[in-house]
Amino acid sequence: MKTVRFSVYRFDPSSDKKERYATYEVPYKTGMTVLDGLLYIKERLDHTLAIRYSCRMGICGSCGMTVNGLPRLACYTQVKEVGWSLKVEPLRNHPHVRDLVTNFDEFFKKHKSVKPWLVRTDSREQESPTSQYLQSDAELEKYIQFSYCISCGLCYSACPVVSSLPEFPGPQALALLYRYLADSRDQSRSERLKIVDEAVGIWRCHFAGSCSQVCPKGVDPALAIQLLRREMMRG
Amino acid sequence: MREKNVMLLHYLSGVGILIFGGIHLFTVFFTRPLGETVWETTLLFEGHQFAILEVYRNMLLASSLWFLLLFTTFHGLNGLRVILIELFPNRAVRSATRYVLLFLGFALMVYGTRTIVIAHMIR
Amino acid sequence: MRATRAQSRSYSTVLKTMLLPAGYSVERWSYTLQRVTGVVVTLYFVLHVVETGNFIGGPGVWYVPSKDFAASYYEQVKELLHNPIFDAGLVIIGWMVAFHTINGLRLTLAHFGITLGKPTRVDPESPPRSFSNYQRAIFWASIALATFAAVYSVDALFGVLSG
Numbered sequence A: 001m002k003t004v005r006f007s008v009y010r011f012d013p014s015s016d017k018k019e020r021y022a023t024y025e026v027p028y029k030t031g032m033t034v035l036d037g038l039l040y041i042k043e044r045l046d047h048t049l050a051i052r053y054s055c056r057m058g059i060c061g062s063c064g065m066t067v068n069g070l071p072r073l074a075c076y077t078q079v080k081e082v083g084w085s086l087k088v089e090p091l092r093n094h095p096h097v098r099d100l101v102t103n104f105d106e107f108f109k110k111h112k113s114v115k116p117w118l119v120r121t122d123s124r125e126q127e128s129p130t131s132q133y134l135q136s137d138a139e140l141e142k143y144i145q146f147s148y149c150i151s152c153g154l155c156y157s158a159c160p161v162v163s164s165l166p167e168f169p170g171p172q173a174l175a176l177l178y179r180y181l182a183d184s185r186d187q188s189r190s191e192r193l194k195i196v197d198e199a200v201g202i203w204r205c206h207f208a209g210s211c212s213q214v215c216p217k218g219v220d221p222a223l224a225i226q227l228l229r230r231e232m233m234r235g
Numbered sequence B: 001m002r003e004k005n006v007m008l009l010h011y012l013s014g015v016g017i018l019i020f021g022g023i024h025l026f027t028v029f030f031t032r033p034l035g036e037t038v039w040e041t042t043l044l045f046e047g048h049q050f051a052i053l054e055v056y057r058n059m060l061l062a063s064s065l066w067f068l069l070l071f072t073t074f075h076g077l078n079g080l081r082v083i084l085i086e087l088f089p090n091r092a093v094r095s096a097t098r099y100v101l102l103f104l105g106f107a108l109m110v111y112g113t114r115t116i117v118i119a120h121m122i123r
Numbered sequence C: 001m002r003a004t005r006a007q008s009r010s011y012s013t014v015l016k017t018m019l020l021p022a023g024y025s026v027e028r029w030s031y032t033l034q035r036v037t038g039v040v041v042t043l044y045f046v047l048h049v050v051e052t053g054n055f056i057g058g059p060g061v062w063y064v065p066s067k068d069f070a071a072s073y074y075e076q077v078k079e080l081l082h083n084p085i086f087d088a089g090l091v092i093i094g095w096m097v098a099f100h101t102i103n104g105l106r107l108t109l110a111h112f113g114i115t116l117g118k119p120t121r122v123d124p125e126s127p128p129r130s131f132s133n134y135q136r137a138i139f140w141a142s143i144a145l146a147t148f149a150a151v152y153s154v155d156a157l158f159g160v161l162s163g
């Protein structure tokens, strides 16, 4: 039977002194994803392995990890597309918790800082909308792509700017900022434009495109950020 | 200055370098007969019609060189500032780099302007 | 809590992320190259201002020198700089200047959404709209032009093409 070699990053800060890579042989099954392999390890080979996952179908965005050097969703990545020997590490740029688990507090804080919700100038309307806000197809297409984000943090982990400048909002937050800016139902354009206009804000994006390359949902954060930059220059 | 305006100047100075740097390259390189090195032609002090000193003696070319100096100083040092912001995310280092780079830019402008003016006046 | 590699921001990881983006797309390599060439060309620019200053007599000269003085100083500096090592360095600078210029133009356009695709409904099969062919074509054009510039500077500095 064909087996897949998993080399998994192990480190538990409460007991381990040094990080190490543990190797496991997992029998291959057709259609096996990286997450399937890790769950096999956890069930049969080593119960102490810590991983985070939930939906197993690329919807919840909790199983992000670095597989063979690139950030990927473990449940969304077929073993077949990466190879028979896998190196699985935690996501970069996120604080490490244990084994393959990383902490997303900082990431979600940045997400929240761009006000990812629709804002109406009329506060009564904001609290209890009186009608539906209609949109044309063209208006919808301006932002619909960016609203597919599942906040899995892969783009944040791939971004070279985040890795050197931890204060940078990251591709996810900036793309979501543009998603609400471009929405015809939103009424807080001038406030939104102020949020990331600073030395460590949007101007530090250099269009390295890694965010769009690793995004599992086709959101294309790089495109959103460049369009956001255009809006910011326009003022 | 707001970051937005600094970066706008960064893009504009880049385009400026494209124009004035093009003129600079043209006067230094493309007036050279193929096969002869610039050391024998452009960079001769005297005695060749395309010698670099001629470029400085021409008022228009000399002032285009000055604009090239201005734009490149700004563009280059601002680029360094961007990289340093990313490499050292520390507020104290950030403000220190700003003053060091401002001083460096000022020194470059003074020294370069002197070269252009004096070369323009050598007879 | 002890800091691990995945957790700490060490300069070796930062520099590796910046300079060796193995596995990533050409946009990421353009970012790395733009950065490296930018720094090198800026250093060259500083040296160039210093060196052209030397050609008219060095930092001691703040008035118009006599022509003979300037000419002899010029020859002296030229003697120092005119050697194969510096000339080869200038060929590399030529490559870098041409690359940084054209790629910089591409980035200036791309940074404002020009040459990129338009947002649409998500289509997981097609590559991201920002990886458009226009923008990539300009990247490869910058590489080609830079290589041409390097070849041209070999001729300009060593005189090999028709000499």
Ligand code: FES
Pocket (backbone or CB within 6 Å): A053, A054, A055, A056, A057, A058, A059, A060, A061, A062, A063, A064, A073, A074, A075, A076
């Ligand atoms: S487990 Fe939900 S996205 Fe992978």
